[in-house]
Amino acid sequence: MKELLKKYESKEPEIVFNWKDSETDAEGWVVINSLRGGAAGGGTRMRSGLDLNEVLSLAKTMEVKFTVSGPAIGGAKSGINFDPKDPRKKGVLERWYKVVSPLLKSYYGTGGDLNVDEIHEVIPITEDCGVWHPQEGVFNGHFRPSEADKINRIGQLRQGVIKVLENTTFSPDVSRKYTVADMITGFGVAEAVNHYYKIYGGDICQKKAVVQGFGNVGSAAAYYLSQMGVKIVGIIDRVGGLINEDGFSFEKIKELFLLKEGNVLSHPELIPFEEMNERIWNLEAEIFAPCAASRLITKDQISNMINSRLEVISCGANVPFADKEIFFGPIMEYADERVSVIPDFISNCGMARVFAYFMERRVQMTDEAIFNDTSMTIKNAIQNTFDNNSSKKNISKTAFEVALKQLV
Secondary structure (H helix, E strand, O other): OHHHHHHHHHOOOOEEEEEEOOOOOOEEEEEEOOOHHHOEEOOEEEEOOOOHHHHHHHHHHHHHHHHHHOOOOEEEEEEEEOOOOOOOHHHHHHHHHHHHHHHHHHOEEOOEEOOEOHHHHHHHHHHHOOOOOOOHHHHHHHHOOOHHHHHHHHHHHHHHHOOEOOOOOOOOOHHHOOEHHHHHHHHHHHHHHHHHHHHHOOOOOOOEEEEEOOOHHHHHHHHHHHHOOOEEEEEEEOOEEEEEEEEEOHHHHHHHHHOOEOOEOOOOOOEEHHHHHHHHHHOOOOEEEEOOOOOOEOHHHHHHHHOOOOOEEEOOOOOOEOOOOOOOOHHHHHHHOOOEEEOHHHHOOHHHHHHHHHHHOOOOOOHHHHHHHHHHHHHHHHHHHHHHOOOOOOHHHHHHHHHHOOOO
16 A cells, blocks of 8 residues: 555646736645546635645545545645635635636636635636636536536536535524535535444444534534434534533534534633643544644544544544645554544545536435435445455555555
8 A cells, every 4th residue: 555655646746737926925726636537626725824735735635535436537626825814815716716717617627625615706706717617627528528418417516516405404404504515524524434333333322522623524523423323522623622521412512513603613611722632632532523624633642532442533634644744644554553544535525526426417406315425425435445454443544555546
């Protein structure tokens, strides 16, 4: 696996596009790792301090993810080094998408990512640039549909991603109009745990869990895990956190979800971050869902959780471990050798799978059909890993090997 990984990581990307904004100090990159299958896909992120190396590593991560989620295309990513809180953000995005629109028309598909919203920013701005849909390049480069079929499937994709959830199984509050895009990634993180216990053995009910991050992914993961009977004992977010060693009730987790301020945990009795960061890694819990930013989890934190009954990690963040390596660094390897680590390209593939589901063929547009498709995709990937290695250890190593054999 490590030889395959080294070969994959060291291969130069096929396309690197660099842009410097004429009106601000913003700088952006599109990195297309390969045009496997005639196209590449990956979202657009914005943050201060972002650099080319971050975009490159994310593009390679996307390519591995597509081996699970489909379609069989190359990995790509867009990144803009700019403060997303700057009032000039909209203008930066408008100029960015204008210059990359030829790629988006031909062979590159994008979407939302960190600090860039799929529905309110990516779709309307790219439409203004003459792009039918941010995934149009994947249609043209990979699927090569007839014009009529392309119109139908793009319409299906447009409707599907922003579809308001009507089923109370999937929506915390149907009156709030949560969409597929709001909930699907966190749902996948929770379903990965559910399928892990069904395939590798164990009863998910009454297991305890710690959730890191309470944005779109973490809050949805906590909601669905709690719905399954898991007891959430700790939530840590960037502003602080909450602890209940007996586990919060499903009603309480639902309330916390609905009381979020934007994408931030909100509660009058929030424990300050510094105190949370001291306490949470020692809570007794079998499940850990890291759903905050990349590269935060340290070896000491993993060790403490292992000493506190940890069984499985379902990665909601891309590369959650504080390794410098693109994929499989020493901290991830340390965790993988001791507990079950479901890698990000399986557990957080929900949004990529939704895109593939709507693009591949004419499909059912019900909440059940969309969410069940993501659930089955994750189940099949975990089952495939189990078929190659039935041990509860080295799951990520095995999953990488299965994926990289398709790419190298």
